[in-house]
Amino acid sequence: MEASRSDEPVLEVRGLVKHFPLTKGIVFKRQVGAVRAVDGIDFKLYKGETLGIVGESGCGKSTTGRLLMRLDDPTEGQIFFHGEDIAKLSGKAFKAVRRNIQIVLQDPYSSLNPRMTVGDIVGEPFQIHKEVAPKGSRLKQVQELLEVVGLNPEHINRYPHQFSGGQRQRIGIARGLALRPEIIVCDEPVSALDVSVQAQVINLFEKLQNEFGLAYIFIAHDLSVVRHISDRVSVMYLGKIVETGDEAQIYERPSHPYTQALLSAVPVPDPTLRGHRDQIMLQGDVPSPANPPSGCRFRTRCWKVQDICAVEEPELIVRKGLDHPSACHFAEIRSVIDTQVAT
Amino acid sequence: MSQDTINTTADNRPHDGDPNAPVLEVENLHVEFRTRDGVAKAVTGVTFDLLPGETLAILGESGSGKSVTAQAIMGILDTPPGFVTQGSVRFRGVDIQALPEKERRRYRGEKIAMIFQDALSSLNPVYSVGYQIGEMFRVHRGASRADAKTKAIELMDRVHIPAARQRVNDYPHQFSGGMRQRIMIAIALSLDPDIIIADEPTTALDVTVQAQVMQLLADLQAESKMGLILITHDLGVVADVADKISVMYAGRLIEQARSLDLYSNPAHPYTERLLAAIPRVDMKGQELYTIKGIPPNLTDIPAGCAFHPRCPYAQSICSEKTPPLEVVPGDRRSACHFWKEVLDGSLQIR
Numbered sequence: 001m002e003a004s005r006s007d008e009p010v011l012e013v014r015g016l017v018k019h020f021p022l023t024k025g026i027v028f029k030r031q032v033g034a035v036r037a038v039d040g041i042d043f044k045l046y047k048g049e050t051l052g053i054v055g056e057s058g059c060g061k062s063t064t065g066r067l068l069m070r071l072d073d074p075t076e077g078q079i080f081f082h083g084e085d086i087a088k089l090s091g092k093a094f095k096a097v098r099r100n101i102q103i104v105l106q107d108p109y110s111s112l113n114p115r116m117t118v119g120d121i122v123g124e125p126f127q128i129h130k131e132v133a134p135k136g137s138r139l140k141q142v143q144e145l146l147e148v149v150g151l152n153p154e155h156i157n158r159y160p161h162q163f164s165g166g167q168r169q170r171i172g173i174a175r176g177l178a179l180r181p182e183i184i185v186c187d188e189p190v191s192a193l194d195v196s197v198q199a200q201v202i203n204l205f206e207k208l209q210n211e212f213g214l215a216y217i218f219i220a221h222d223l224s225v226v227r228h229i230s231d232r233v234s235v236m237y238l239g240k241i242v243e244t245g246d247e248a249q250i251y252e253r254p255s256h257p258y259t260q261a262l263l264s265a266v267p268v269p270d271p272t273l274r275g276h277r278d279q280i281m282l283q284g285d286v287p288s289p290a291n292p293p294s295g296c297r298f299r300t301r302c303w304k305v306q307d308i309c310a311v312e313e314p315e316l317i318v319r320k321g322l323d324h325p326s327a328c329h330f331a332e333i334r335s336v337i338d339t340q341v342a343t
Numbered sequence: 344m345s346q347d348t349i350n351t352t353a354d355n356r357p358h359d360g361d362p363n364a365p366v367l368e369v370e371n372l373h374v375e376f377r378t379r380d381g382v383a384k385a386v387t388g389v390t391f392d393l394l395p396g397e398t399l400a401i402l403g404e405s406g407s408g409k410s411v412t413a414q415a416i417m418g419i420l421d422t423p424p425g426f427v428t429q430g431s432v433r434f435r436g437v438d439i440q441a442l443p444e445k446e447r448r449r450y451r452g453e454k455i456a457m458i459f460q461d462a463l464s465s466l467n468p469v470y471s472v473g474y475q476i477g478e479m480f481r482v483h484r485g486a487s488r489a490d491a492k493t494k495a496i497e498l499m500d501r502v503h504i505p506a507a508r509q510r511v512n513d514y515p516h517q518f519s520g521g522m523r524q525r526i527m528i529a530i531a532l533s534l535d536p537d538i539i540i541a542d543e544p545t546t547a548l549d550v551t552v553q554a555q556v557m558q559l560l561a562d563l564q565a566e567s568k569m570g571l572i573l574i575t576h577d578l579g580v581v582a583d584v585a586d587k588i589s590v591m592y593a594g595r596l597i598e599q600a601r602s603l604d605l606y607s608n609p610a611h612p613y614t615e616r617l618l619a620a621i622p623r624v625d626m627k628g629q630e631l632y633t634i635k636g637i638p639p640n641l642t643d644i645p646a647g648c649a650f651h652p653r654c655p656y657a658q659s660i661c662s663e664k665t666p667p668l669e670v671v672p673g674d675r676r677s678a679c680h681f682w683k684e685v686l687d688g689s690l691q692i693r
Contacts, residue, residue: 056552195576197637199620202631221550224621224622227622228622228623228631261551265551267554267577268583271602271606272607282551
């Protein structure tokens with residue numbers, strides 16, 4: 001995938017934090033703590049590029065997506081869209097920016113209003129952003145959008161329940177495309193789909209990216225899907241990015257123990273590799289984000305843990321002997337997936 | 344229907360002694376759902392057997408009938424709307440389908456146990472996990488409360504739940520997803536069944552936890568020689584654990600083979616296309632192979648081969664004649680008119 005990569009990022013995130021308060025009491029609510037869903041992350045996104053965000057449930061990847069859309073307001077930090085901080089914008093200025101960042105949600109069953117026709121769903125963004133499509137041209141635009149995502153434009157008056165899961169996800173994508181955004185946040189867009197349908201939707205994402213020069217934030221837990229579609233990948237654990245790099249750096253030369261464990265845990269659809277895989281079995285579960293471990297958050301499950309890990313939080317920096325940033329005091333490259341997979 | 348696969352132990356004589364006889368033989372199983380929108384043929388003529396200690400994966404997409412097959416074997420189908428219309432399920436030679444419910448109950452849990460996908464909704468939120476594990480001993484074995492609890496703690500230890508003694512009185516919501524699935528496994532294991540049917544046991548779990556749970560199942564299986572039927576859509580998990588794979592599509596078994604054979608050289612176009620659709624390293628930057636269209640609606644399964652509208656190799660015979668599940672060299676089966684050509688790769692994509 002040759003991304004036309006300009007020097008200016010379309011989106012840059014600095015020190016993004018989201019804490020959800022935990023309260024006690026009904027009348028006199030007092031805050032007793034906070035779920036640190038996202039706890040200080042930085043990344044850049046360039047035009048036409050796909051940034052994959054992977055991690056297990058509760059790592060903050062979906063919250064990150066919601067923050068970029070400003071569906072939730074960040075507790076701290078800045079989100080620069082073409083150099084302008086949109087984290088604190090409001091009113092008209094915000095509305096103008098928001099047009100450029102759209103989202104495609106995971107569940108095509110609950111993210112479409114069952115009482116609206118497909119035409120209404122895909123055309124609804126035009127009612128809010130009237131300047132994008134003058135009234136007379138809306139129907140035509142909606143039909144074009146349906147065609148772009150591979151649906152029959154004649155089905156414009158049908159309701160969501162008349163479509164299959166894959167088709168519904170296409171409707172969601174058409175809605176996301178309607179305002180011709182520069183960035184689409186894809187939050188687990190294929191995880192509810194069957195393998196045979198999933199491939200169709202992934203191809204559609206790639207086609208649209210080439211056609212419209214879209215930048216994607218692709219949030220998913222399926223590592224092979226992320227690998228296929230992403231130019232760069234960030235791995236999250238408990239609200240932090242633990243490792244980031246291009247697709248080959250993360251998948252072939254992972255340096256953070258968590259990345260290595262995550263990759264090695266993915267079952268490979270090839271029975272000849274059974275028993276030959278270098279599988280790292282992690283103990284226990286992810287700790288609660290309301291009370292993350294001190295120092296390195298992965299230390300409670302890490303096999304390399306030393307005293308320093310509990311005291312000093314490792315920064316996400318390029319460490320000695322590495323070519324990409326890793327947040328581990330003892331980062332070292334260890335290839336865990338067989339790259340010589342038979343073709 | 345596939346006549347060739349019929350095993351002639353039609354009588355209800357348990358086969359004793361022979362340790363290598365199949366523990367479970369499912370033969371020509373048909374299940375339909377009678378709904379307002381018509382009759383949905385969820386399972387059509389499914390036949391397979393399971394040897395002691397063997398892991399059989401039933402692979403299929405949503406709506407392929409894999410879970411319904413499991414429910415029919417367990418005898419926990421919702422009736423109505425679901426009805427077993429034909430076929431037999433034999434456990435060590437005894438047709439449990441024909442048994443009266445009272446007797447059948449003895450098989451359920453004691454001989455064949457099941458693990459469900461969603462542990463949170465399968466466990467009862469208002470009873471402690473210890474109570475729910477112990478229930479198996481109280482109901483099936485008439486154990487006292489105190490004994491049942493001791494057994495529950497033992498089982499929790501066996502599935503590696505830390506601090507079992509302290510946690511036995513906790514409720515399901517106090518456990519993480521992976522731990523809840525372990526509790527489900529503990530319940531299934533409690534009476535030392537010969538067969539465990541696991542219906543998407545790790546689909547709701549994260550990969551690192553999935554790896555732990557699959558490892559646990561493999562260890563337990565090695566300890567106790569249970570047969571395992573793993574129902575899943577995940578081609579990765581299957582490749583990791585299955586000895587034998589049965590692929591289902593639109594309610595039928597369309598291919599059956601040992602794992603290595605199935606992955607290296609599928610004998611049915613659906614399997615072949617499904618494997619091709621997985622994103623893989625060498626496909627980076629290229630378009631993924633897809634299967635056009637969507638799986639059929641079970642109330643309206645296409646005539647002939649159910650896969651023909653989506654099959655890249657389909658010819659006129661495919662829409663006319665339903666291909667039987669034929670025996671293919673190498674101890675495998677395929678329900679495709681052109682399995683020979685699929686195997687040697689000589690078919691041209693239309």
